[in-house]
Amino acid sequence: MIESEKERGKIKSAKTMKEIMTHYYIEAKTAGETGKKIAWITSGGPVEPLIAMDIIPVYPENHGAMIGATHLGVALCEQAESMGYSRDLCSYARVDIACAPTDGGPIGGLPKPDMLVCCNNICGTVLKWYEVQARYYDVPLFILDTPFCHTQFSDDARRYVKRQIEEYIAFLENICRKELDRDRMAEVGRLSIEGQHLWQAVLDTTVHKPAPMSAFDAFFHLGLIVTLRGTRTVIDYYSMLLDEMNTRIKEGISAVPDEKYRLLWDNLPIWYRTRWLSEKFAAHDTCLVADTYTSAWCGSLKYMDPSDFLNSMAEGYSRIYLNIGVDQMAREVIAMIDKYDVDGLVMHSNRSCKPYSFGQYDIERIIRKERGIPTLIIEADMVDERSFSEAQIETRIEAFMELIDR
Amino acid sequence: MISVGIDIGSITAKAAVIKDDEIIAVRIMNTGYSAKNAGDILFEGIVSGLGFNPSDIQSVVATGYGRKSITFANQAVTEITCHAAGARYLNQDVRSVIDIGGQDSKVIVLDETGRVKDFAMNDKCAAGTGRFLEVMARALEVDLKDFGSLSLSADNPSSISSLCTVFAESEVISLISKGESRENIIAGIHDSIAARVSSMAGRIRWMAPVMMTGGVAKNSGVVRSLEKKIGHSLLVSPNAQFTGAIGAALMAVK
Numbered sequence: 001m002i003e004s005e006k007e008r009g010k011i012k013s014a015k016t017m018k019e020i021m022t023h024y025y026i027e028a029k030t031a032g033e034t035g036k037k038i039a040w041i042t043s044g045g046p047v048e049p050l051i052a053m054d055i056i057p058v059y060p061e062n063h064g065a066m067i068g069a070t071h072l073g074v075a076l077c078e079q080a081e082s083m084g085y086s087r088d089l090c091s092y093a094r095v096d097i098a099c100a101p102t103d104g105g106p107i108g109g110l111p112k113p114d115m116l117v118c119c120n121n122i123c124g125t126v127l128k129w130y131e132v133q134a135r136y137y138d139v140p141l142f143i144l145d146t147p148f149c150h151t152q153f154s155d156d157a158r159r160y161v162k163r164q165i166e167e168y169i170a171f172l173e174n175i176c177r178k179e180l181d182r183d184r185m186a187e188v189g190r191l192s193i194e195g196q197h198l199w200q201a202v203l204d205t206t207v208h209k210p211a212p213m214s215a216f217d218a219f220f221h222l223g224l225i226v227t228l229r230g231t232r233t234v235i236d237y238y239s240m241l242l243d244e245m246n247t248r249i250k251e252g253i254s255a256v257p258d259e260k261y262r263l264l265w266d267n268l269p270i271w272y273r274t275r276w277l278s279e280k281f282a283a284h285d286t287c288l289v290a291d292t293y294t295s296a297w298c299g300s301l302k303y304m305d306p307s308d309f310l311n312s313m314a315e316g317y318s319r320i321y322l323n324i325g326v327d328q329m330a331r332e333v334i335a336m337i338d339k340y341d342v343d344g345l346v347m348h349s350n351r352s353c354k355p356y357s358f359g360q361y362d363i364e365r366i367i368r369k370e371r372g373i374p375t376l377i378i379e380a381d382m383v384d385e386r387s388f389s390e391a392q393i394e395t396r397i398e399a400f401m402e403l404i405d406r
Numbered sequence: 407m408i409s410v411g412i413d414i415g416s417i418t419a420k421a422a423v424i425k426d427d428e429i430i431a432v433r434i435m436n437t438g439y440s441a442k443n444a445g446d447i448l449f450e451g452i453v454s455g456l457g458f459n460p461s462d463i464q465s466v467v468a469t470g471y472g473r474k475s476i477t478f479a480n481q482a483v484t485e486i487t488c489h490a491a492g493a494r495y496l497n498q499d500v501r502s503v504i505d506i507g508g509q510d511s512k513v514i515v516l517d518e519t520g521r522v523k524d525f526a527m528n529d530k531c532a533a534g535t536g537r538f539l540e541v542m543a544r545a546l547e548v549d550l551k552d553f554g555s556l557s558l559s560a561d562n563p564s565s566i567s568s569l570c571t572v573f574a575e576s577e578v579i580s581l582i583s584k585g586e587s588r589e590n591i592i593a594g595i596h597d598s599i600a601a602r603v604s605s606m607a608g609r610i611r612w613m614a615p616v617m618m619t620g621g622v623a624k625n626s627g628v629v630r631s632l633e634k635k636i637g638h639s640l641l642v643s644p645n646a647q648f649t650g651a652i653g654a655a656l657m658a659v660k
Contacts, residue, residue: 374524392510399522403521
């Protein structure tokens with residue numbers, strides 16, 4: 001049988017990824033029967049102690065992304081607004097708050113939590129959001145406060161976060177009525193770091209021209225490093241994905257058939273428009289080869305010590321992309337521009353995500369000055385489709401491509 | 407070589423015919439309900455008005471929000487590229503273009519050869535656009551054509567602070583009820599548009615000479631407010647409103 005061009009271009013591992021995620025959600029939804037405990041946790045939160053304690057981590061933000069991708073966002077946002085939450089709030093927070101009493105969303109709601117773990121390294125909204133859910137479900141809430149790292153991570157900050165990590169472990173031990181197995185914890189830490197290295201290696205395959213995958217593919221395959229970091233599953237899956245990418249490079253299979261231009265994406269995906277955007281750019285033989293978002297789950301590897309995970313994670317979890325100063329963010333963007341050799345930068349000014357969008361004009365200015373590549377700002381929202389205006393965004397993208405393609 | 411540019415905007419549709427690098431005709435009409443219809447009527451009208459047959463036209467380029475509806479066009483090009491090309495044709499030295507149309511405003515910076523170097527557009531909101539002015543004209547019961555001259559006789563321009571067109575209209579209505587003069591309110595409206603557009607211009611570092619294009623360029627009050635705000639004079643062509651269509655016709659030659 002002759003494999004069609006389209007079939008050939010598909011990433012085959014995706015099927016396994018879907019199976020793993022389905023299995024993960026089934027396990028989480030049936031935790032009541034298996035006696036496992038469920039912790040809801042923020043996307044940037046330290047999940048490894050949960051894995052070491054056999055607690056199933058559940059991510060309202062991952063659920064929010066699913067809601068966005070399945071076009072259920074607007075109805076749930078409106079529901080939250082009718083409950084009294086402002087439209088100016090993050091759409092992940094709104095859809096999660098609306099799902100709780102309605103079991104809404106593509107999987108009939110998330111499994112009820114036994115505890116909530118909130119880390120403010122990604123934003124301040126999560127504090128109030130998780131407080132709302134702690135009251136609603138009447139479950140304990142642990143808040144891990146990571147100080148903002150403008151330029152550095154002080155010894156005081158390190159002591160402060162490390163102390164909280166011990167408190168976090170005590171919180172989990174108290175709920176599970178068992179002690180943390182420190183050897184298991186160390187093993188989970190090693191697996192987490194190994195998984196992050198593999199994820200980085202997968203993302204780095206797009207350094208190759210043409211890129212074997214795009215940022216839109218990364219948005220999809222990201223799911224595991226977020227939800228199951230610290231497990232063997234992640235390592236097995238990303239090893240497989242990495243092999244597939246290397247094979248694609250060897251066989252000359254690229255994400256965009258005749259890749260002519262390469263772009264860098266900034267901020268969260270516009271979940272309900274990933275295909276539309278991907279096709280828009282592909283029509284100009286353009287591939288979004290990398291992004292600042294999916295790389296955030298392996299961006300602080302330099303601070304992590306596989307032989308001393310618990311002690312090094314204080315710094316690793318504090319110095320993530322969204323918890324550093326704008327100048328440092330710009331440095332990271334510049335490093336990516338150089339590494340992936342891109343022709344332009346596309347910034348999604350995300351109405352929901354203030355910490356991600358706030359410094360974009362400054363970053364844009366720094367990039368223009370230091371690298372002189374064209375930049376495009378798209379105003380939208382990751383989940384709330386009411387903030388997406390197709391004709392305007394289409395014109396901006398086309399004008400941007402006319403500017404690049406000359 | 408005869409080429410036609412068609413610019414289908416949100417409020418008006420424009421066409422321009424270029425023959426051997428000379429503008430030989432321009433035409434304008436309301437876009438109305440159907441962009442496709444407007445395009446057909448414009449093309450047919452401007453071509454037959456010149457005594458040509460459609461077959462005499464070598465190339466047609468469509469631009470503006472309705473560019474994709476013009477099925478007979480050889481190509482669709484965005485208004486950013488077309489305004490840049492049109493402005494450069496109207497004045498060879500232009501380095502920046504401020505275009506305020508019906509539903510969006512944009513600032514375009516050109517490199518020394520006239521190519522688009524950078525651009526910024528308003529976010530999805532009608533403040534600072536022609537539609538904003540239309541809404542205000544209705545609230546004030548003033549013909550939009552008189553906005554420019556009225557605002558020039560303002561003695562103390564009002565301050566319109568709201569960024570939302572609907573709320574700005576409420577602000578205007580409350581100013582009317584307070585007895586503020588039309589002249590001052592209109593000048594305030596112009597200043598608010600100028601403030602919005604000039605911050606956009608600042609963001610992408612405009613360079614002189616600057617040309618203002620689009621229908622709003624016909625409003626001398628907005629032009630003056632903008633000049634004051636950015637601290638530089640603006641070039642305004644009598645063909646300002648046709649800049650996009652002229653640029654499209656030039657793209658057709660390429």
